[in-house]
Amino acid sequence: MLWETIRLALQAILRHATRSFLTVLGVVIGVGAVIAMVTVGQGSADQVTADVEKLGANTLMVLPGEDPLGGGPPGTALKMFTLRDNNALEEQLSVVRVSAPISQMRARVVFGNENRRTDVVGTDNRYFEAAQWEFALGRPFTAAELQSGRPVCVIGETVRDTLFGRADPIGQSLRAKTLSCEVVGLLRSKGASTFGTDQDDFVIMPLRTFQRRIAGNSDVSVLFAAIREGVDTERAAREIEALMRQRRRIGAAEEDDFDVIDMKQVASMLAGITDILTGLLAAVAMVSLLVGGIGIMNIMLVSVTERTREIGIRLAVGAEARQVLMQFLVEAVVLSLVGGLIGVIAGLGMGYLGARALSVPFAPDPLIVLVAFAFSAGVGVIFGYFPARRAARLDPIEALRHE
Amino acid sequence: MAERAGQARAPLIELEGITRIYGQGAAEVRALDGIDLTIREGEFVAIMGPSGSGKSTALNVIGCLDRPSGGHYRFCGTEVATLTRDQRALLRRHYLGFVFQGYNLLPRMSALQNVELPLIYKGLKRAERNRAAMAALRHMGLGDRAHHDPSELSGGQQQRVAIARALAGRPRVMLADEPTGNLDTKRSIEIMEVLTALNREEGLTIVMVTHEDDMAAFADRLIWMVDGRIASDGPMGKAA
Numbered sequence A: 001m002l003w004e005t006i007r008l009a010l011q012a013i014l015r016h017a018t019r020s021f022l023t024v025l026g027v028v029i030g031v032g033a034v035i036a037m038v039t040v041g042q043g044s045a046d047q048v049t050a051d052v053e054k055l056g057a058n059t060l061m062v063l064p065g066e067d068p069l070g071g072g073p074p075g076t077a078l079k080m081f082t083l084r085d086n087n088a089l090e091e092q093l094s095v096v097r098v099s100a101p102i103s104q105m106r107a108r109v110v111f112g113n114e115n116r117r118t119d120v121v122g123t124d125n126r127y128f129e130a131a132q133w134e135f136a137l138g139r140p141f142t143a144a145e146l147q148s149g150r151p152v153c154v155i156g157e158t159v160r161d162t163l164f165g166r167a168d169p170i171g172q173s174l175r176a177k178t179l180s181c182e183v184v185g186l187l188r189s190k191g192a193s194t195f196g197t198d199q200d201d202f203v204i205m206p207l208r209t210f211q212r213r214i215a216g217n218s219d220v221s222v223l224f225a226a227i228r229e230g231v232d233t234e235r236a237a238r239e240i241e242a243l244m245r246q247r248r249r250i251g252a253a254e255e256d257d258f259d260v261i262d263m264k265q266v267a268s269m270l271a272g273i274t275d276i277l278t279g280l281l282a283a284v285a286m287v288s289l290l291v292g293g294i295g296i297m298n299i300m301l302v303s304v305t306e307r308t309r310e311i312g313i314r315l316a317v318g319a320e321a322r323q324v325l326m327q328f329l330v331e332a333v334v335l336s337l338v339g340g341l342i343g344v345i346a347g348l349g350m351g352y353l354g355a356r357a358l359s360v361p362f363a364p365d366p367l368i369v370l371v372a373f374a375f376s377a378g379v380g381v382i383f384g385y386f387p388a389r390r391a392a393r394l395d396p397i398e399a400l401r402h403e
Numbered sequence B: 001m002a003e004r005a006g007q008a009r010a011p012l013i014e015l016e017g018i019t020r021i022y023g024q025g026a027a028e029v030r031a032l033d034g035i036d037l038t039i040r041e042g043e044f045v046a047i048m049g050p051s052g053s054g055k056s057t058a059l060n061v062i063g064c065l066d067r068p069s070g071g072h073y074r075f076c077g078t079e080v081a082t083l084t085r086d087q088r089a090l091l092r093r094h095y096l097g098f099v100f101q102g103y104n105l106l107p108r109m110s111a112l113q114n115v116e117l118p119l120i121y122k123g124l125k126r127a128e129r130n131r132a133a134m135a136a137l138r139h140m141g142l143g144d145r146a147h148h149d150p151s152e153l154s155g156g157q158q159q160r161v162a163i164a165r166a167l168a169g170r171p172r173v174m175l176a177d178e179p180t181g182n183l184d185t186k187r188s189i190e191i192m193e194v195l196t197a198l199n200r201e202e203g204l205t206i207v208m209v210t211h212e213d214d215m216a217a218f219a220d221r222l223i224w225m226v227d228g229r230i231a232s233d234g235p236m237g238k239a240a
């Protein structure tokens, strides 16, 4: 009898092709949209996490200015740092493993017919260590180059790509502003971050070279400090703050005129933004799930008269209520399963394409797949089954008279 | 003929003070207003009466499709009111064949599938079912329409499919609500001959509602209903 019931249900599905199709479509839309959106959202979040790891754990940046973005009161020049400030961090604070002095500006770099606006950065070899850069080609600066401010540079992959294409840049001379300098190293690419910031877009030269030949001053605008393994970054930030207050002679009642930024905090803030975005996507997805659900509900309710009459006829010719119900339940389950499976496949497919389009990892979440599937299938079953159950409880003649 | 209805036979259907009341208060309609009726196995009963007199309502109650508001209904000596919903379904399945006034065929199902429907619930195997349904359709002169949907059939053809469905399961009792209402006289008489033969040869009990004297004449007994009551009840010739 069970097999007979399944056969009846399958016949009913084929007999009501349009109704079946629309029900399946509702499930497909609900399940597919949720899976696609959450998959893409999760991929973006994963991308941020990966970026955070690339930033290097345990790095603090010290910037001039009162707020984290470095802006002081309008009109007041920011009080910059010096190389001594940087070295003091390294020498006087045991929590600091290595600290690099950085000075930078946006400038155009030229080679042959190619040119690019990029970050021109002055620093020394400590930066490569603190920010965990690896060399793809060439070498870091020599002590002599740093000491005498020679016109040499290390470039990022993006600059290499624009100016030199696939050719070997080592030994070539590019021009940064008016300074012609020889490429001695190429850093291994870190790729793009989720927010589109290209992490490989810069030209690095010795701090002294930058100060004399590009900036024309002896300022250091950023202290980039890597914290010793196992040290709490908050504690390190407090120690750095105390030392800098002392070095910059800030009175006890005065506010800091610089800021210590925990890169991890920035990263987690970014991650927070992605979480919000993922949440938004999920909300949109929930709406589609709901729309799909309402679609299913509609189809089922619209056909309730026809179904009720059918149930009346079956009861009249001798069907027991549970046989009729089983048939309708099987019908609802089959439609929901078919819709759910197509929805899962479509959702994962869309998620995959979406992830590729946004170049974020493809991160399907089995839990979401399960939840979306269960929800849509549940709606299908509930709205297929419950009207049928009500009808099956009527006297046949009442079911037959249903308008 | 009246003798053949044999008073010695066991009462199959016994109605005692059956009422069926629709609505409440001022809107109350007493569709059945105290029906006393005994039908014995093998009888062929015709029910006539003006429109709205409660013929269909009575047939529905007898067919266990509807429940009376009051009174007693015994089928084969069993008080139907004590049966569960599923037991009533089994009673319909194994003893009763019903022809509705409005046919009530399932749309989107061929004539054959419609006729097979009761047989599915009787648990017949597919091949058996097919054979029985096909035979019932041929009996009704519809062998060539077996694979048509109701929507592709004329009113009269649908009516004959409904009769075939009621008969396919070989019920003990056939309850037919104006089974020839949509047929021409020639076709009606053919159908009545089929029913009469089943009644005579296989002892099928038939309760048939009709408006046509010609069709009622095939029955052994005539019940005349007016306003939810039985106005007269007796062997064919006398009451008519």
Ligand SMILES: Nc1ncnc2c1ncn2[C@@H]1O[C@H](COP(=O)(O)OP(=O)(O)OP(=O)(O)O)[C@@H](O)[C@H]1O
Binding pocket: A401, B022, B023, B029, B030, B031, B049, B050, B051, B052, B053, B054, B055, B056, B057, B058, B101
């Ligand atoms: N579902 C219902 N709700 C309210 N009143 C009803 C309902 N069904 C039938 N009635 C009323 O019960 C009475 C008997 O109806 P029934 O259908 O039994 O008449 P009938 O004798 O079969 O008439 P006809 O010859 O026209 O088929 C009528 O007055 C009808 O209006």
Ligand SMILES: [Mg+2]
Binding pocket: B055, B056, B057, B101, B177
């Ligand atoms: Mg009627």
